[in-house]
Amino acid sequence: MARIMMSITPGMPSSSSSSRVSPPPPSSVSGAQSAPSSTSLPIRTIPGSYGWPLLGPLSDRLDYFWFQGPESFFKKRIEQHKSTVFRTNVPPTFPLFTGVNPNVVAVLDVKSFAHLFDMEIVEKKNILVGDFMPSTQYTGNIRTCAYLDTSEPQHAKLKNFAMDILKRSSKVWLTELLANLDTMCNTLDTDLSEKGSAGYLLPLQKCAFKFLVKALAGADTSASSEIEEYGFAMLDKWLALQLLPTVKIGVLQPLEEIFLHSFAYPFFLVSGPYNKLYEFIKKEGREVVERGMTEYGLTEDECIHNLLFVIGFNAYGGFSIFLASLLSTIGSDTTGLQERIRKEVRENGGPSLTFESVKELPLVQSVVYEVLRLNPPVPLQFARARKDFQLSSHESVFDIKKGELLCGYQPLVMKDANVFNEPETFKPDRFMGQGSELLNYLYWSNGPQTGSPSESNKQCAAKDYVTITGCLIVAYLFRRYDSITASATSITAAVKAK
Ligand code: HEM
Numbered sequence: 001m002a003r004i005m006m007s008i009t010p011g012m013p014s015s016s017s018s019s020r021v022s023p024p025p026p027s028s029v030s031g032a033q034s035a036p037s038s039t040s041l042p043i044r045t046i047p048g049s050y051g052w053p054l055l056g057p058l059s060d061r062l063d064y065f066w067f068q069g070p071e072s073f074f075k076k077r078i079e080q081h082k083s084t085v086f087r088t089n090v091p092p093t094f095p096l097f098t099g100v101n102p103n104v105v106a107v108l109d110v111k112s113f114a115h116l117f118d119m120e121i122v123e124k125k126n127i128l129v130g131d132f133m134p135s136t137q138y139t140g141n142i143r144t145c146a147y148l149d150t151s152e153p154q155h156a157k158l159k160n161f162a163m164d165i166l167k168r169s170s171k172v173w174l175t176e177l178l179a180n181l182d183t184m185c186n187t188l189d190t191d192l193s194e195k196g197s198a199g200y201l202l203p204l205q206k207c208a209f210k211f212l213v214k215a216l217a218g219a220d221t222s223a224s225s226e227i228e229e230y231g232f233a234m235l236d237k238w239l240a241l242q243l244l245p246t247v248k249i250g251v252l253q254p255l256e257e258i259f260l261h262s263f264a265y266p267f268f269l270v271s272g273p274y275n276k277l278y279e280f281i282k283k284e285g286r287e288v289v290e291r292g293m294t295e296y297g298l299t300e301d302e303c304i305h306n307l308l309f310v311i312g313f314n315a316y317g318g319f320s321i322f323l324a325s326l327l328s329t330i331g332s333d334t335t336g337l338q339e340r341i342r343k344e345v346r347e348n349g350g351p352s353l354t355f356e357s358v359k360e361l362p363l364v365q366s367v368v369y370e371v372l373r374l375n376p377p378v379p380l381q382f383a384r385a386r387k388d389f390q391l392s393s394h395e396s397v398f399d400i401k402k403g404e405l406l407c408g409y410q411p412l413v414m415k416d417a418n419v420f421n422e423p424e425t426f427k428p429d430r431f432m433g434q435g436s437e438l439l440n441y442l443y444w445s446n447g448p449q450t451g452s453p454s455e456s457n458k459q460c461a462a463k464d465y466v467t468i469t470g471c472l473i474v475a476y477l478f479r480r481y482d483s484i485t486a487s488a489t490s491i492t493a494a495v496k497a498k
Helices: 001-006 026-030 055-067 070-081 110-117 151-194 201-217 225-245 253-258 271-282 287-294 300-331 335-347 362-374 435-440 463-480
Strands: 086-091 103-107 380-385 389-392 396-400 405-409 483-485 492-497
Touching: 055 070, 055 086, 055 253, 070 086, 070 405, 103 110, 103 396, 110 380, 110 389, 110 396, 151 201, 151 287, 151 300, 151 463, 151 492, 201 225, 201 300, 225 271, 225 435, 253 362, 253 380, 271 287, 287 300, 300 362, 300 463, 300 483, 335 362, 335 483, 362 435, 362 463, 463 483
Parallel strands: 103 405
Antiparallel strands: 086 103, 380 405, 389 396, 483 492
């Protein structure tokens, strides 16, 4: 480990506005003193093929969703081609996605994946979830920020609007978070004492929904009993219908292939609930909407649909996955981690929880980073070549042609053994001390954890808010409880703090 750490080049280029993010040179991550530089690596033709028209994509689709599943799909092809860069197809595809081109170049190691952040050589127009784009009807016929390339002037306006919302929300972020955590934990405590176990997924989603709507849009869900009770479920449905063609659910096959992956779902199935959310934000989030109009030159419609997308897709979608994996990872640990976290939180955390107090919790921070490394909430990232360029993996250099779509699958990239020691293992201390240099290679936010989101890149606007919020939640839990036993869906025991 030390050898790897010593050889990591400090100051991996950040994704700040003007700087270009270039992938780490192989010598900087491999630990081998004599490793060749990118320029001396052999040029290799990209292995793999797209197969016969229709049949190749269909066979890859069935492997991806049915016979192998996404992780084995990519793993098996790395072994087959002896390369972390290769050609393949990714769904959705044949027969009803005729306008969607499934051909991609997979990039599955830390070094080749980092090309996705270099906005000089790749573009990100309409490829948030690949060549397939859910209908813009889901967002009021508006292409929201996440679908815009940095070359489109509207991207800068909307990204700055999103970052402004976050900045202003920081005044209430903590109080709203803590109030909603209190409500969630009270519910869980009652369920635990009455039923002996408490399913936490719905309470967690409810908590995240109310907190995010209040913090980001300034809208209090209690103003509408329907939104208060069912708002989160409305978002779940809206998200699911957009993403179903691209996500493996685990329903009995071939039902999943026939009904969930064969066509795009029309917006009208969720238009009622979405319009209710729209009207709610229009009324209760008035101040934020008006700021978007006066300070960022956006129309009312652009403000509201983008706000809903940021809250519903980016924030609520991301937190729903991240917080569940954070809770289940810590709650199922049997190595004494909880004791160490509890000690750190109570000894170093100060009298009350603040953004500042979290800085004194290096173990908690490292645990949050490690959970994001092993369970990146947004597993797939895409980018299209803006021009011809050469792409490097650790071993080879490949020619990429303008227009080709690159596809990175983060759960594998984050287990790159050239960078992460014992990559499959959950190591709570991994990012502590000298390990903090590995943050240059933690990519959950579509950029390195050491980078800065800006209008000139596509890194998550809330990169730091997400990790700090994760830390605050862990600290909150271990101030309230001595220990928690949790599975992927429920808490089976929680010992209250003595
Ligand atoms: C755990 C929670 C979150 C996760 C995992 C997450 C992850 C991501 C990822 C991976 C991207 C890049 C997508 C791509 O282009 O491939 C992204 C973009 C974005 N995220 Fe987050 N995000 C989270 C929370 C938030 C929150 C709370 C906000 C609130 C403002 C936010 C705002 C954005 C915006 C505006 C973009 C688009 C950036 C751009 O187009 O330049 N995200 N997020």
